[in-house]
Amino acid sequence: MGMADIAEVLWNDYLRHNPANPAWANRDRFVLSNGHGSMLLYSLLHLTGYGDFPIDQLRNFRQFGYRTAGHPEYEPGGPIETTTGPLGQGVSNGVGMAMAEKMLAAEFNRPGHDIVDHKTWVFLGDGCLMEGISHEACSLAGTLKLGKLICLYDDNNISIDGEVGAWFTDDTAKRFESYGWQVIPQVDGHDAAAIAAAIEEAAVDSDRPTLICCKTIIGFGSPNKQGTAATHGAPLGDDEIAAARKTLGWDAAPFDIPANIATAWDAKERGAATEEAWNEVFAGYGKEHPELAAEFVRRMSGQLPDSWSDYADKAIAAIDAAAENVATRKASLIALNAFAPALPELAGGSADLTGSNLTKHNGSVPISGDDAGGNYIWFGVREFGMTAICNGMRLHGGWLPYSGTFLTFSDYSRNALRMAALMKIQNVLVYTHDSIGLGEDGPTHQPVEHTASLRLMPNMSVWRPCDTVETAVAWRYAIERQDGPTSLVLTRQGLPHQQRNAAQILAVARGGYVLKDTDGVADIVLIATGSEVALAVTAAEALAKDGVQARVVSMPCTDVFDAQDSAYRESVLPAAVSARVVIEAGVTASWWRYAGSAGQVIGLDRFGESAPADELFEHFGFSTDNVVAVAKDVLN
Numbered sequence: 001m002g003m004a005d006i007a008e009v010l011w012n013d014y015l016r017h018n019p020a021n022p023a024w025a026n027r028d029r030f031v032l033s034n035g036h037g038s039m040l041l042y043s044l045l046h047l048t049g050y051g052d053f054p055i056d057q058l059r060n061f062r063q064f065g066y067r068t069a070g071h072p073e074y075e076p077g078g079p080i081e082t083t084t085g086p087l088g089q090g091v092s093n094g095v096g097m098a099m100a101e102k103m104l105a106a107e108f109n110r111p112g113h114d115i116v117d118h119k120t121w122v123f124l125g126d127g128c129l130m131e132g133i134s135h136e137a138c139s140l141a142g143t144l145k146l147g148k149l150i151c152l153y154d155d156n157n158i159s160i161d162g163e164v165g166a167w168f169t170d171d172t173a174k175r176f177e178s179y180g181w182q183v184i185p186q187v188d189g190h191d192a193a194a195i196a197a198a199i200e201e202a203a204v205d206s207d208r209p210t211l212i213c214c215k216t217i218i219g220f221g222s223p224n225k226q227g228t229a230a231t232h233g234a235p236l237g238d239d240e241i242a243a244a245r246k247t248l249g250w251d252a253a254p255f256d257i258p259a260n261i262a263t264a265w266d267a268k269e270r271g272a273a274t275e276e277a278w279n280e281v282f283a284g285y286g287k288e289h290p291e292l293a294a295e296f297v298r299r300m301s302g303q304l305p306d307s308w309s310d311y312a313d314k315a316i317a318a319i320d321a322a323a324e325n326v327a328t329r330k331a332s333l334i335a336l337n338a339f340a341p342a343l344p345e346l347a348g349g350s351a352d353l354t355g356s357n358l359t360k361h362n363g364s365v366p367i368s369g370d371d372a373g374g375n376y377i378w379f380g381v382r383e384f385g386m387t388a389i390c391n392g393m394r395l396h397g398g399w400l401p402y403s404g405t406f407l408t409f410s411d412y413s414r415n416a417l418r419m420a421a422l423m424k425i426q427n428v429l430v431y432t433h434d435s436i437g438l439g440e441d442g443p444t445h446q447p448v449e450h451t452a453s454l455r456l457m458p459n460m461s462v463w464r465p466c467d468t469v470e471t472a473v474a475w476r477y478a479i480e481r482q483d484g485p486t487s488l489v490l491t492r493q494g495l496p497h498q499q500r501n502a503a504q505i506l507a508v509a510r511g512g513y514v515l516k517d518t519d520g521v522a523d524i525v526l527i528a529t530g531s532e533v534a535l536a537v538t539a540a541e542a543l544a545k546d547g548v549q550a551r552v553v554s555m556p557c558t559d560v561f562d563a564q565d566s567a568y569r570e571s572v573l574p575a576a577v578s579a580r581v582v583i584e585a586g587v588t589a590s591w592w593r594y595a596g597s598a599g600q601v602i603g604l605d606r607f608g609e610s611a612p613a614d615e616l617f618e619h620f621g622f623s624t625d626n627v628v629a630v631a632k633d634v635l636n
Helices: 004-013 035-048 055-059 089-108 126-130 132-143 172-179 192-204 238-248 259-265 268-288 290-301 308-322 328-342 383-396 407-423 436-441 450-456 468-480 502-508 532-545 558-562 566-572 589-595 613-619 624-635
Strands: 029-032 120-125 149-155 182-188 210-215 346-350 376-378 400-406 428-432 461-463 486-489 513-516 524-528 550-554 580-583 600-602
Touching: 004 035, 004 120, 004 149, 004 192, 029 035, 029 089, 035 055, 035 259, 089 120, 089 132, 089 149, 089 290, 089 383, 089 407, 120 126, 126 132, 126 149, 132 172, 132 383, 149 192, 172 182, 172 210, 182 192, 192 210, 268 290, 308 328, 308 468, 308 502, 328 346, 328 428, 328 468, 346 383, 346 428, 383 400, 383 407, 400 407, 407 428, 407 450, 407 486, 428 468, 436 613, 450 461, 450 486, 450 589, 461 468, 461 558, 468 486, 468 502, 502 513, 513 532, 513 566, 524 532, 524 589, 524 624, 532 550, 532 580, 532 624, 558 566, 580 589, 580 624, 589 600, 600 624
Parallel strands: 029 120, 120 149, 149 210, 182 210, 346 376, 346 400, 400 428, 428 486, 461 486, 524 550, 524 580, 580 600
Antiparallel strands: 513 550
16 A cells, blocks of 8 residues: 555556566566565556456455465466565665666667566565675665666555664665665655656666656545555555545445546556567568577576587586596586586576686677676675576576575575576585585584585475585476576595496486496495595495495486386386485485485484595595495495
8 A cells, every 4th residue: 555656657657568468578677575465466466458368366465375365476378477575685686687688788789679677677665785795786786887777665654563763773875875776865754646656756767777766545435544654554444445545535335446447557558558669670671680589598598508408418428538636616517518508598696606616708899887798797795696696687687697606605595596496497506515515614614514404495406416416407407497506515525437338327317326336246235426426436345345246326316316206216216225325515314315214324414524535524524435435234
């Protein structure tokens, strides 16, 4: 109710969209960052003519099976641009959308044919601005001069606990001015003319994003509750609803929209004309630049190049032939250098760790505020903002985003990772320095629980490869997977290349496979990931000298392995061989389903220490001698 007047001006007079085609490439993007105001968005979608939001959807607000959930939820191809509710993430997604627009415009626009030319509008509130992620994302937005990002701030001085003066006294205008934003303060959020004037002013400045500070009254129109926390989330109640209707002069029956108002709001005809005008521009663009036009259509559809599969096969074969013994973070860069020439949509960066994460490939071109014609982003120390921005880039379309940081700092990004998984959107997360193997930096930087916790997240695919080939296969999987995010968990320390035949290379893509087998039936199965695969191989060789036949299973991705058919899983982990040892330099809890009651897990259920990596591995039992001893104990 507090932002309804602002929404009316924006959606009726400025927002470029087509209700008949919510996926139109050059539409304006609208993000309701303060997602608890979801009914405002559903009302706007219904009134302007989106077919997925008939009045029955509004009648069944927050009910099972309806699109009108308590917070807006993204659906591919639908009119809701992103799932919002966790405060601050919507505006951060909006920054990513505005970045995507600016970068695509720099790549595809030609004189006389600006086929990429649209704005990103964000509604946000006090809660969004209290969250630290809003600082991370909005600071970068100012640096990158995202002039087509316009945020309308619902400055109502109220959050769930009441008036915010006891805990939020920031000078928001000065804060955003210091970021390099244009700030339009003290706009009456219930005065249509004042709102329109502010929006017009915002559109003039093309080099700075804009924050329009709208002074509003929460629960506007509720005579006894407006301006208080009582209108934040709880129903007004029948008596107060009746009083509000009287105050606002609204006489129509509930869910009954008078014909003249329905006609005035309906945006289908206007939206179709707006898109058709763009189609004419794009048609002329296609005649002059047919290859660019075809590439733009492919990129916005999210489809990989037609030649991709053959290209990737050859690239992985070449990586295998090179047989380098390197850290898997370096193997990740090798894979990026191999794949990037075929994928101009790859765009990424690192949270101030480019030289450590190795995310900048040979074809990377950094962007800046003055030149967005590139594909590499200096994110700075902004892990949470970086991940949410990449979510926004993917939601916008045209880019396949990736980002890098140390695995231990994935915790900073946690809720943005969860949102990518919840929305089932593609986002490639490069996490290096994956264990005690990073050594002297000590337990603050040595992740032990992080890989396991990422595996627990629904729809998050997690790969911990053991060498160059497995890393390349993991990257290929992340590139081809379009229904969720993928975490690549990579080492700092060098690892040996493992020899495989062609069938085994193909089997890597199944998440788990037999790397080293026995001549006959195995006595024991050693299961390992990442840096511990080489340890399992040396332990199997040592066991063989003592007459013990050990099969080595490399399992770079448990979720992909678990999705294989039962016959394949049985062929890798035969039920008849109950003697099993799992080896991973991390917490043990998730591995017992593979080890079974007769097996053992060699892991690390405590934090690490500061010391050279080799000493740490030996100290914590990640040695050939200890694996052999544990295996013999299991057999006995």
